[in-house]
Amino acid sequence: MEAKRKVDHEIGFDFTKLPPSKWGDHFLTVTVTDSDIDALANEIEVLKLKVRDMLIWYSGDDGEATKRKILIIHFLVSLGLAYHFENEIEHIVKIAFEKIADLIADENDLYTISIMFRVFRTYGHNMSSDVFKRFKEDDEKFKRYLINDFKGMLSFYEALHLGTTTDYILDEALSFTLSHLETIATGHLASPGHISRLIQKSLHIPQHMNIEALVAREYISFYEQEENHDETLLKLAKLNFKFLQLHYFQELKTITMWWRGLDHTSKLPPNFRERTVETWLAALMMYFEPQFSLGRIMTAKFYLAITFLDDACDTYASIDEVRNLVDCIERWDPDYMGELQGHMKTAFKFVMCVYKEYEDILRSQGRLFVLEEMIEEFKILVRTNLQLVKWAREDCMPSFDEYIEAGGAEIGSYATIACSIMGLGEISKKIDFEWLRSRPKVVQVLAAKTRLMDDITDYEEDIGKGYTANALNYYIKQHGVTKEEAIKVFDKMIKYINKIVNEECLKTTHISRRVLNQIINYGRSLDVLYTSDDVFNHREGMLKEYITTLLVDPIHL
Numbered sequence: 001m002e003a004k005r006k007v008d009h010e011i012g013f014d015f016t017k018l019p020p021s022k023w024g025d026h027f028l029t030v031t032v033t034d035s036d037i038d039a040l041a042n043e044i045e046v047l048k049l050k051v052r053d054m055l056i057w058y059s060g061d062d063g064e065a066t067k068r069k070i071l072i073i074h075f076l077v078s079l080g081l082a083y084h085f086e087n088e089i090e091h092i093v094k095i096a097f098e099k100i101a102d103l104i105a106d107e108n109d110l111y112t113i114s115i116m117f118r119v120f121r122t123y124g125h126n127m128s129s130d131v132f133k134r135f136k137e138d139d140e141k142f143k144r145y146l147i148n149d150f151k152g153m154l155s156f157y158e159a160l161h162l163g164t165t166t167d168y169i170l171d172e173a174l175s176f177t178l179s180h181l182e183t184i185a186t187g188h189l190a191s192p193g194h195i196s197r198l199i200q201k202s203l204h205i206p207q208h209m210n211i212e213a214l215v216a217r218e219y220i221s222f223y224e225q226e227e228n229h230d231e232t233l234l235k236l237a238k239l240n241f242k243f244l245q246l247h248y249f250q251e252l253k254t255i256t257m258w259w260r261g262l263d264h265t266s267k268l269p270p271n272f273r274e275r276t277v278e279t280w281l282a283a284l285m286m287y288f289e290p291q292f293s294l295g296r297i298m299t300a301k302f303y304l305a306i307t308f309l310d311d312a313c314d315t316y317a318s319i320d321e322v323r324n325l326v327d328c329i330e331r332w333d334p335d336y337m338g339e340l341q342g343h344m345k346t347a348f349k350f351v352m353c354v355y356k357e358y359e360d361i362l363r364s365q366g367r368l369f370v371l372e373e374m375i376e377e378f379k380i381l382v383r384t385n386l387q388l389v390k391w392a393r394e395d396c397m398p399s400f401d402e403y404i405e406a407g408g409a410e411i412g413s414y415a416t417i418a419c420s421i422m423g424l425g426e427i428s429k430k431i432d433f434e435w436l437r438s439r440p441k442v443v444q445v446l447a448a449k450t451r452l453m454d455d456i457t458d459y460e461e462d463i464g465k466g467y468t469a470n471a472l473n474y475y476i477k478q479h480g481v482t483k484e485e486a487i488k489v490f491d492k493m494i495k496y497i498n499k500i501v502n503e504e505c506l507k508t509t510h511i512s513r514r515v516l517n518q519i520i521n522y523g524r525s526l527d528v529l530y531t532s533d534d535v536f537n538h539r540e541g542m543l544k545e546y547i548t549t550l551l552v553d554p555i556h557l
Helices: 001-013 020-028 034-058 061-077 082-098 101-102 110-122 129-135 144-148 152-161 166-185 193-204 212-224 231-261 274-284 292-315 319-330 342-363 368-393 399-412 411-424 428-436 442-466 471-479 485-507 511-531 544-550
Strands: none
Touching: 020 231, 020 274, 020 544, 034 061, 034 082, 034 231, 061 082, 061 101, 061 110, 061 212, 061 231, 061 544, 082 110, 101 110, 101 231, 110 152, 129 166, 144 428, 152 166, 152 193, 152 399, 166 193, 166 442, 166 511, 193 212, 212 511, 212 544, 231 274, 231 292, 231 544, 274 292, 274 544, 292 368, 292 411, 319 368, 319 399, 342 368, 368 399, 368 411, 368 428, 399 411, 399 442, 399 471, 411 428, 411 511, 442 471, 442 485, 442 511, 471 485, 485 511
């Protein structure tokens, strides 16, 4: 363990002084050995047995024992440990939901009800939001005594973000919970410091909308300061996160060395900066568990490819050059580059290089059908890219709805989700890709959300460089409103989309929970990437804070 603490110290000492351009260099210096990983894995296995016993131990048929299990499941999810116990959790939640009426009959604790609601809906069981009516007075207002229950109010606020389009009581509860939590977060109402900090994090991005790795790291710090925390759970959470970090360091080194080893990287202009850390973080948003290490590497390379392509098309290419690129992509022959020149030629070679790696991996897995799906999704991406470039360069204005439909594909939503499903390995089946290609409502609305959030963020830059293909620009012109009015409309659209995503995930039963989680995680990635600042492009902002939280801040055992 001393070696691991030394690594923590060195990372924290060096990293805070580094400019972002040197991050890749830094992670190349972090040494991780197989013995480090094996030592942590052995400690984790011992503690997993104890936690599994905890889930089994509360085995009585009485409701209190079941509620205790559900609370433990909530802790496992929040601490990033649930993936170790998925079978046990699925079984417990299924059996508990069959007795839901008895469980909630005489329960009047806001924290307990909110935790149950969150756990059941997280695992696909549609617990009715009517359960919260018991916390209302006869005048339909929420009971005043609730405002003194800090953890209950916070958990209630978190529960609201699992709501659907018909959970009207959750809409009513939003202003009630927000107004009181904000007084705690701003220090106007005294509360224990660790609770206040968790409230601040939740008001920034609620847990259900945040990526699992960040939730786990932040919740470990909170849980440690809870007076009644379970030492076994806490120790397992800390060891597990250290174990994850070792995998993350290896992945960052692999991706950075790969990028720098490519022929073209030394010849790129300054605009094409090294984005290995950003793309790795974006991949982490899709899955954080150690068994998906290869999936993260594959997804990070995909993000590098589409980022490279997007920069080349938007910044350097004429319509004819983009058309030539589309023609080459449609042919999908690495040796045919038509009239491609300069950066467009380099972009094409880069895409072919990434996909050749995919082909080799998928061939070894006996899953070449996935490659066919990935190629088709990429062709759709570049076709819509050409459409947007035409609209922008020819100053042709499509309808807002037409733009959102094309723009959701152009920004890579469908292709990115396909890539993340590919990264699941044997878990993903042909039916999953067929379902994605059918464009179910849940992925359509997430593609729209991507376009809306990205275009709000990029509006000033796009208009400043004369690039008119922007949702905000088209909405302002089509409806004759101000930028501020349009942003308010977009915010409402995004909130409604979040409800649709929750609703569709509860309805979709023929697709595995793990694949649905990829859809949910894609939505979460949008909230993390676009809340506060443009995380992917502003390296000194939230990006640096997230990397520091995940990889630098020490975890003391």
